[in-house]
Amino acid sequence: MIAERWAVALLRVFLVLLFGVLVVFQVMSLPGQFAHMAQESPDMAHLRWPLTAITVFWVLCVQVVVVSTWRLLTLVKNDQIFSEASLKWVDAIVWAIAAAWVVFVGVFLWVGFNADDPGVPLMLFLMLIGLSVLGLLMVVMRALLRQATTLRDDMESVI
Template identity: 30%
Template sequence: MSTATILTLRTALVASLMGSLLVQVGILPAIWRDLETAPLAWRVAAVSILALWVVCLQVVAVCVWRLVSMAAAEAVFSVGAFRFVDIVIGAITVAAVLTAGLATLLVPGDVAPGVVGLIYGAAVATGGVALVVVVMRSLLRKAIEMRTELDEVV
């Protein structure tokens, strides 16, 4: 992996983490205040879903950072990479479930059905991203097996 690619990806990850901290510190409390007229249980559920979704983003960013570090050190083709890939798959799956939960929370409200449908669509798309990472995990496993075989031959 080129130095420019690594630097660009790390810059994007830092921006993502900084933005997520801004959401946690500034935007989530504002959403909590904006929902003051909503029933308490609904308000807690909505803000909790959003907060957990942001945590999923942060977990993915940290794991990708670690995988980029492994790639930079040419150590990504090792069994240790699976731990981070598995965590990414789990975090993306949780984010998909949370997105569907948010859509479900909005169903009985005043939100337009099309908006709810779009949020459900986003949940399905997020689940699809998790499946893509599962496929990439299997490719990583195959690459590790091939590298191990090649090392034995050499």
């Protein structure tokens, strides 16, 4: 139990750090990077705003996962993880991953059809497979949580 408390506390510290870094990326780094790209490569300047919007959206999806994970940790701490409330937060994670995946597929297809060299599309394909595995893993974990919640409810009704 002590190890669980330490793990939850440490995970919360890292979630706060991650969220802070994501905000810096969202507000300063990504818009600044694409503005710099537009200045350095005027032929690519038309991609500045679409790339900014897409990457900021992906960061937003990660932020949804971070906040949902925080809420799930609160449920773990309060011994309420096997409840309907936890399913809502897991759903938020699944939908955030799904939204990021759909946009990533669009980027992958656009890059794939416009690439001169297979390196970047192959790297994006590898990332797409990884994101697909993560999303499907979350769907399976949600199903397991649903079963555990049902079993816990059944056990409580018996006792």
